[in-house]
Amino acid sequence: MKKKIVSVIFGFCFLVSGVAQAFTPTIPKVQDPAYGIRLIVTPSNLGHGTNGLNFDAKDNLYVTSVAAAATYLVNTDTGESSVYLAPPSGGADDLVFGKDGTVYWNAFFLGKVYKKTPDGKIVTLADDMPGANAIALGKDGRLFVTQCFLGDGLWEIDKSGQQKNRKIAEKLGGPNASMFGPDGLLYTPLWFKGQIIKTNVDTGERNIVAEGFKIPSATKFDSHGNLFCSDTATGEIYKVNAKSGDKAVVAKLSPHLDNIAFDSKDRLFVTNMNVNGVYQVDVPTGKVRPVVEEAKLCYPQGIAVANDPNGDTVYVADNFAYKKIDAFSGNVEAPLNGSSFTNTASISADGNYILMSGWFTNKVQVFDRKTDKLLYTVSGFKVVAGTLMLNDGSIVVAEHGAGDIVRVTDKEGTEKTVVTSGLVSPTYIAPAGQNAIYVTEYTPGRITKVDLNTGEKKTICTGLKGPKGIAVKPDGKIIVVVAGSHQLLEIDPDSGKSKPIVNNLAVGQPGEVRGGHPAYSFTGVAVSNSGAIYVTSDLENTVYQIFPK
Template sequence: MSGTRLTRPNPLPGSNGVAFGPDGRLYVAQFLAGRISAVDLGSGDVEIVVPEGGPVQSPDDLAFGADGSMYITDLVPGRVWRRDPGGEFQLVTEELRLPNGITCVGDRLFVNEMRPGGRVVELTGGTVRVLADGLAMGNAMQLGPDGCLYYPHMLTGQVFRVPLDGGAPELVAEEVHEPVAVRFDRGGVLHVLSRGAAGIVTRIDGSGDRSLLTSGVVGLDNAAFDAENRMFVSSYASGGLAELHPDGRIRQVVEPGFGGPYGVTVDLGGRVHAGDHYRLASPDPSGGVRTDELLIFTHGVVADGELLHLTSQYGQVSTYDPATGESRLRANGLARPMGIAVRADGALVVAEADAGRVVAIDSADEVSVLAEGLDHPVDVALDPSDRVYFSDDHRGGVFRIEDGDAVPIATELGAPQGLAVRGDEVFTVETTHGRLRAISLSTGESRIEATDLAVAPPPAEPRALFADGMPGAPIPFAGLAVGPDGAVYLAAEGIVRFQV
């Protein structure tokens, strides 16, 4: 059977650094997707130029040298790469910690580090020359009309500049709203992008006068100006690419969308909620995606009355109240918690993938182990009797927990991930085969409900979860949920609804 797609696929999941290439296209680094794409600004066509699975793991920013080479900061492994015009890669350095902002000035290459105590450096022939240190998390930077490098301090709301050949850094602006990138237009006006929910851009002219532009682009990340002084902006939160006009109007060149897939849930009112790494999001009636709240590192999600319970693959489980915007931390330090469900007594049941455990978190936030010694539990679900089921995408099965033991319900499946119970059946997504399977809980018989789903099996070698304390890219997982009307919802390049 075919499903109804509630949201459009996202051609640019997680758009970060942007730079114009020699061919006139705008190149986009995609940290979450682990790839680099090129966008034709006239047609909006997107071509993947550097696919995932190659030497570059987590591209965050890029720049082009005078000879047409692309230089890339690979954030979490701490590497800087050169991709020559022929498409071959050379490692420039791996001596930096969390390199992010990058720019070329003629044949010279400059990079900064996104960490407390970071540096601005010049890379020459494999050597590192420090221009400035003590950065409070650097990010996208650019040469100014005065010949100095301008860069943000993300943690302190400041912008600094430093001469290319060294000297004391100088404070340019402070009390700037959540600065993430600095860019100059063709007239020399400094634009400082905010990473917050309102999409604020602070303009600072040569006299230091400021004006604010509220774009509405959630989670601005970077910008580039073309020869006609048109400004194009990226969003780490929703992806896509937009032209931002001086009066605040937006023209979407590439429509935004989900960055996942991750977890999905449906509340009692029938509203769909998805965990989308940097935010909670939901489908809108036009087939697009609405950002409900910037909630950094949200992956698993389950509705519980008026509340939402969330997991972050970086170790946290929390409860979020959409009415008040308040979050309560329920557990910390877990080993990649992913799927989550709620028992009748209010306890949270969580798949702790990297620990090979399924755990419960009670109302007092005490963590207890329901089963351990598992391979890689990804999602959990409960039947009407509150029995716990989990999917294991490494072991290829769906299991029920009985007295701490994993009892197989279905085996020899293709990397099952998302899990949801409806009546006497449990549904799961076989990511290896791209299909939705229903399994009878009483007989074990199963059937295929849908095929050719836009899901992918887990990576053979997941990217590093942490480096220098900085979270790396999470593992995508295809979440499943059952709505109040009995429909099954799948997170797969957006949200798909199946009336099974």
Template structure:
């Protein structure tokens, strides 16, 4: 008979005691789809190639797509990071050209598949079009610039500025008179521009926000999309008379007219493309989606239905976490809301933040009314409301956390500096020393910042590009570790990290001109312990349900 020594017996007792007192391992999760994905992350400029396909630009997805007009099948022509296109067109030799709004680069892909930069350091590149003689024109729109330029299609000569400060000239096309026809966003007008002299004439007015124009095959009618009113309008030349051809949802971005005069209309809010028959105004879908660019997520911990608040960049939506039903949509352009990329919930308010146009907004949680808009151009990422009504904002570009006063005018105070790409925020205000947890996408850390004095403590390190963060009901931190395509749980006391799910479709590559973690991968946790995750690559929402 084998005998245990006294010391062995004590060791066994201590081991059993330790196992009894240790926290149970996190449950296994099953992954489920809340909202299925889309091939786009907001679709913008388009061009018909004359070969049965429609080219479509995908700015945030950094992709140029080709769409089969017969089937609606979508394929990728140019992928990230080179394909970050706001508008796209075809050159006389069949080359594809596109504008990089954030990168400031004009790109060209030749028919043999070679891609190169034609022009660079042009922030806010937006629309482009060729004249019949092969000369190429582009606009800079936003990002502090408002200009029309001529560029060399081969990139051998520097750009030549034609106009500046004219009222934001957007999607345009050349007419049969070799003059440029396009909308002035800020003036609600369609104008005719002589690119040789720089003279401008008004063709038609009275639009809410005209965003793009295209001629029909006979070059007699000019089609216009009005984003705010959701209208496709026919302008008859030379009289300028207007006629509404079709009514569509607001958020229209661009259009293209095929050789058969069918009109293809893109909607960045709904992330889709529809075909309008101008003969009878009928509308049919070509490519459909349910979300545009889901990023930041939030859910009220006491909500039994676990309704998700989704910062969808081109919209702010409420989505049923259990059934995936989209219950409410607030659309950009047709509302005072700017492009939301992060969202946080307070008792009475919703806080939205966006590096897209550089702002933080406070909304009434019940009505959705925008109560405050605070400009912030420092690559603002996560933002939340503290119990005293002040806001805490993560500036990814400066590496700061700043407080914003509850009262107007909104004064700011720096709480801490030196963070490396702060992206996600989650409050820990009920602790003895209230604080906030921050993900640092550059350093791979989760850091706790004390609210009283800004003192920092590293909670976890060695992560790869952590972005979204949320508190689990058991006190753990749930983090989207984007660089490793996984979801992890971090014990805030020990920093121990446990992988909950891997092989996730998250993490578009970063691009020039964008702050760290630009499209954040959002994480939220419901009271049931179900974890919700946004996918920027698929424009989808997922949930991870505890298996036991």
């Protein structure tokens, strides 16, 4: 039997089993009486993907979130969290505490390294280190940082902030969360090589410790000198013999593990960036205890919707994974064939494909909607944003870096044509009838119509405060998410006049990426054939369904 959209406003209070979270979701305000609103996914607030973690001398746990640009203090017994390092500089991928209580961390997207002394003074130690990733202190107190993803290197950092930082090595293969071993060497997992290496930070000499991992994400030692490694691709934690390279699985969790840390009692903790997870792992038994409640979505951005026999199926680019949601039940599924580090989403004109793209990878990925398999990838864009497949199978792509709309007519990406230029921070794309598209331009706050045949541009609406996601209703009216005013607006494409449908949406995650898109997060909107509107909340990790009454 076909499921129908239930025209009832669900309460915005949730009972979360197991772990207490001091969190009250934002309550949107419906302005158009023709609509109601409900959440189809339980919201959460512990960042947008948990990344680094470490303990201070008092066994307090600190958990970082790069995308949320913040670091949190987490109670390991109750799971309650509070902001420790606030945005925009708190977006660490790793942090470490000195013996005097000074905390050192990196701001991954800002390309900076900081320290905060016990008296609260903050000092910038490096300000041109994109992708600053692992951070480690040697026994002698010297500080070292790696670059990964947005760079690839190993540096010694001057802790005073007065001297030039020293580059030790580069092009290592993706050095991630590292730690010094009992032998005084730095042990580092190489994300792109499947290896653990050890480095003499004085001479730069490197040797392979172990290999055969799929994607090793962290290497840490317990107090007895035992080496452990997490594998983000398999979700496994290994105990590694640092001399022979032999390894044994001690625990199996879900994929997307990021970092591990031991407290003073040698209890192992690990993060999972795909579900905002923090877990305690009992090494002897492999038993896993969730410290915080898993989030169904950790950083939803792009969204698409398809009308299936049993109701609407919603597709979400959840930053680290491709996920789909049953709009009736709210069930969230992360297909195993999904890809990592996605940012935006759109659905093709014929409904057979899902397109995802993101400035982090500068790729467009095309998925088969029925099998969820990744079919092909097109690379080589300049800060890619929204994308859309047309009826003829070609793809149009918004490039912030060039201010262009590009049309791609082959799967290899060799046949690219610039449709139009001169756009300012183009963000999302929506169809505008035959051979035309609507584009949101984030910085100037306007919506532009582009003729795909001639490249001619026409301004539809101006004065918007940070427009992001855009879609078209069955009646031809434009729907746009305006992040700066936290609104969902309906716009008449002929007159340009707008009216609010919903106010006070939990959208507009602040952030900054050196060389990235100024919109930072890509709040999305999609409209089903039934007229139901779906909006992602990049602040509270949920999806709104705005349904016609």
